[in-house]
Amino acid sequence: MPRWFWFLPAIALVAWWPVSPWWQSDDFVAVHYAQDAGRAFADFTGPQYGAPDLWAFWRPLITSSFWLDQALGGPFPPLSHASNVLAHALSALLVACVWRRFLVAENAFLAGLLWALMPTHQGSICWAVGRVDSHTTVWCLAAVVVALRGADRREAPTPALFALTVGALMSKESALVLPALATLAAAARSPASSLATRLRDGAGLALGAWLALALCLPFRWWALGRFGGYDAAPFDVPAMARGLVSVLGQLGAPLRWIGVPDGLPLPAEAWTTAAALPVAAAIVLTAARRPRLALVAFATYLVAIAPVASFLPAADNPQTLRLQYLPSVALVGVVAAAGRWPVVAVLIAFAWPFVAMRGEQIAADRESATIHRALLREAADGAPDPMFVAGLPHARKRGGAVQLHFGVDRMLQPPFTAHERQLYAFRPLAVSDSAFRLELVDGAPAALPRGSTWVFHGAGSLVQALPRIDLPDLPVAGIDGGVVDLTRPALDAMLPKNGPRPVLTTPGVRAMAHRLTVFTANGYLATVCRDHAPADAQDGALDFRAWFAGDGRSEPARYGAGGAEYVGEALSVPTTMDLDPAFPCLLEAGSIDAAGAFAPTHCARRMFVLRFDHGFVGWLRVAQGR
Secondary structure, X not given: OOHHHHHHHHHHHHHHOOOOOOOOOHHHHHHHHHOOHHHHHHHHHOOHHHOOOOOEOOOHHHHHHHHHHHHHHOOOHHHHHHHHHHHHHHHHHHHHHHHOOOOOHHXXXXXXXXXXXXXXXXXXXXXXXXXXXXXXHHHHHHHHHHHHHHHHHOOOOHHHHHHHHHHHHOOOHXXXXXXXXXXXXXXXXXXXXXXXXXXXXXXXXXXXXHHHHHHHXXXXXXXXXXXXXXXXXXXXXXXXXXXXXXXXXHHHOOHHHHOOOOOOOOOHHHHHHHHHHHHHHHHHHHHHHOHHHHXXXXXXXHHHHHHHHHHHHHOOOHHHHHHHXXXXXXXXXXXXXXXXXXXXXXXXXHHHHHHHHHHHHHHHHHHHHHHHHHHHHHHHOOOOOOEEEEOOOOEOOOOOOEOOOOOHHHOOOOXXXXXXXXXXXXXXXXXXXXXOOOOEEOOEEOEOOOOEEEEEOOXXXXXXXXXXXXXXXXXXXXXXXXXXXXXXXXXXXOOOOOOOOOEEEEOOOOOOEEEEEEEEOOEEEEEEEEOOOOOOOXXXXXXXXXXXXXXXXXXXXXXXXXXXXXXXXXOHHHHHHOOOOEEEEEEEEEEEOOOOXXXXXXXXXXXXXXXXXXXXXXXXXXXXXX
16 A cells, blocks of 8 residues: 555545534434443344334444443533544545555556545534444454455455454445455456356455354344334335436535535536536546456445335435445446546535535534523523423435434433433424424414423523413313323223223314324424213313324324324334423314314313333234234
């Protein structure tokens, strides 16, 4: 390796060094969970974060790395973000080392430089939890480099390759294809003439990786009860193919999702097209000069994206681009093989998207930090518990920088504060436009009849909400101690059509419909359903079996006007990941107009709690016959 390759990690460090970093989204979950060493190390023999059902992830090295961060410096955002940047810097060097086996030194350096500065890497580097990509990629690339050295020496580096593959497999599911990647890399260096012989040679040289996979798979099964990984989406080949084309376009022309600066003389489409030309020209040049290299690189890319292929149909969401962090290594060499000037043109095309993306991330982190500090102040000043807070942003407008999207119930818990409060985001849990929303008072949510309700008017201005317009009280009967039991035993009992189930009644009020708003940590579900009382009853009723599954006269409760926005599926994440799956609820009675909008006529002046447990997802599978 030429000594000047060491400029690559230095450039990556300067370009990505964290500026005003803060926690975002899942970071709060990871830091809160990993503050306890016992929990962190329990992930070696169980699912990540102890989540039993929804996501079967086995990532013990990631969880333990968050524990190590806190052991070294407490819950200190710069430390955790610096860990990601250091990993990225090392990976940039390793990318050049991989491509040095197939390109001249200058072009291999350019491949590493191009990969180091790709704007699409933002989520893997600037998001502390993004280390599932940045840390895993170090293990994977080191393993590929070792396999390539073994191929050059005609010796199988079994112990080293075994250890590196185990490290990768203990970090993220994307490493399940690492043995195949190591095999392809070693096969590409084989002197054999036939493809079958090359692959056989490559598999022998990658033996250590295959052995690690053979041992880790049964261990994953033992720890998780299944192989685990992302839930498989329907195998829609046309949708995945369209998504693949879109993803490749966003990787090569990030201006498509970052957007062009304001005030430019030509239409945005002209700038986007121009920004895509350098990558397209470089690929055409390489395909003409070295078609085998281009073909093998693209095949390697397809192998690398296999574990996350189910996300391809969601390619319009910039947040999914971080899943291309490792696979994109296979593509940058194709561009770099075109030579110095095509790569310079590509880097120029990447310049504005990179600057804009970094600026957006810095602004997002500063806003999130200001919001979090305001919440910490109110909690320290004795804000009534629980706190329902409106104005917590999911992400920046471009969508590339996540903010307070997930895990907000940890924001007012140790290790972030000693003044513990239950925190609920006062916003729809579903981000779709069709999700039902509660009415606003002067453009802001009304105060709820429990704890305290707060509204952010800008990141630095947190005020208490005003009471809602008075409606007649809705009396509610059938609640034992203010809690409705929907734990697994109670849910199992209501599976038979005539089984026992919780039923609430509204004495003296018989309305067309009910709106039951369920407040979870990350947002509320404003669920609407028809009244469940018999036709001749004087009092209204809310039957929780019918709320989940319908009662023959009406469909299940909906949380939105879309085709299948039923309440059961929407509760899967909150019942699994919220700190306490006991959700405060507000019940209203009213009518539904021809357009499907709910108009309240009565509102209960006391909230009650729906108490679930972490067995809900398993029950839902049984109820749906899965």
